[in-house]
Amino acid sequence: DAGITQSPRHKVTETGTPVTLRCHQTENHRYMYWYRQDPGHGLRLIHYSYGVKDTDKGEVSDGYSVSRSKTEDFLLTLESATSSQTSVYFCAIRWQGISGNTIYFGEGSWLTVV
């Protein structure tokens, strides 16, 4: 258990509305990530953070913004949701251990945009 909590776990929203997904971690990891999962694409990186207020784009960042005002929380915002953003969103952390680095995932947030 990497101590990652995602909320909400399930959400249905209407096109054009803003949506914020929250990722909370309890173990002070520096790196946090947001991925989306779609059939046939595996997981694709949206944004990641390497510290408080330090974020960078991934390969599918258009239409998404992120914020990290404290170590434990990484927020993903869809400013104006579109149907193409219907997906499963996974938060992840990078664990630095004796045997090297490992990336662990949260349980996912299922988002449907209608």
Add this chain to the structure above:
Amino acid sequence: AQSVTQLDSQVPVFEEAPVELRCNYSSSVSVYLFWYVQYPNQGLQLLLKYLSGSTLVESINGFEAEFNKSPPSIHLRKPSVHISDTAEYFCAVSEGRGAQKLVFGQGTRLTINP
């Protein structure tokens, strides 16, 4: 940029038979290689971690991996599968030595038939 290809989108096997899930990637420099498993409606669980050029670091649930340098690949193997192994399996490769970001393959759905 790193790219990852899982060669089979679906693999059906009989219970207690051996299985191999294949994964090729593009870069031959030292990288972290991961296999994750995803059961229906759940998050991703780490199955295996490997640092190329080194020895196997971590493996769970009887799974093994064969690493090859040319072409770069890390194929996942299990000598005898069980019904409970039915899931989707993802191969992921880091960009950079620190595993700051992962690039995923498209996933392989493993179906075990009795």
